[in-house]
Amino acid sequence: MYSIALCDDEEHFLTLLEQEIKKSFHFHNMDINLLKFSSSYDCLCSFKSNMFDIIFLDINMPHINGFELSSLLKELNKNIEIIFITSLDDVVYKAFDYKPFGFIRKQYLKEEVKNQVNRIMQLAQKQCANILVEDKDNNCVLPVPIHEIHFIENHKNYINIHTKNGIYKKRQTMYSIEQELAPYGFFRTHAGFIINIKYLIGIKENMAILENQIDIPISPLKKKKAQQIFLAKFRRNI
Numbered sequence: 001m002y003s004i005a006l007c008d009d010e011e012h013f014l015t016l017l018e019q020e021i022k023k024s025f026h027f028h029n030m031d032i033n034l035l036k037f038s039s040s041y042d043c044l045c046s047f048k049s050n051m052f053d054i055i056f057l058d059i060n061m062p063h064i065n066g067f068e069l070s071s072l073l074k075e076l077n078k079n080i081e082i083i084f085i086t087s088l089d090d091v092v093y094k095a096f097d098y099k100p101f102g103f104i105r106k107q108y109l110k111e112e113v114k115n116q117v118n119r120i121m122q123l124a125q126k127q128c129a130n131i132l133v134e135d136k137d138n139n140c141v142l143p144v145p146i147h148e149i150h151f152i153e154n155h156k157n158y159i160n161i162h163t164k165n166g167i168y169k170k171r172q173t174m175y176s177i178e179q180e181l182a183p184y185g186f187f188r189t190h191a192g193f194i195i196n197i198k199y200l201i202g203i204k205e206n207m208a209i210l211e212n213q214i215d216i217p218i219s220p221l222k223k224k225k226a227q228q229i230f231l232a233k234f235r236r237n238i
Contacts, residue, residue: 003033007043008058024117040064047076059086070098083116126184133168146184150199154192187229189218203230
């Protein structure tokens, strides 16, 4: 069950948003616990005693705007997924600085709520998947969650798997691991590197920029495809 917060100062829109979210999760046979807030302050106070998984957050809020509130909420719960809501297309670009899960434009409410809930359910399935690595120090095999992998680097006859919790070494070819991870949103930018598109935040010259300002080289033959993937990711978030 997901615990969800909705925050928008327009009471009528808040009711419509609630209806569409419940309808979309019901389609997936998923129960949710949902709370609504019409002020940023009330939402922030509630977060201090409630652990929400997802918040649908209006950007144009009085007193504390959606960008400011998202930063405060991330301090309380770094794992919260934020879906920004706006009626202004031009603020979507600025919103990328806050690393949201996605966006909903008010004029496309029904369609985009459905799209975002579909993405949430797809992510839930992917988060259950692991790859196995050998832990020689403890003589055991460890499961590494695929969604925690940032990138993979080729190193002689091994691969180095870089995750948020450390680096794991595995004897496997780049071609083999590329095929294994392809269904989970990974892309081979270079003969020696595979990235998780989830963590891609930009492309600069011949480098893919991942979260935490990690630079991964892109070969000239892969640059056009990498740009297409980044633009497609941007569009999916909307």
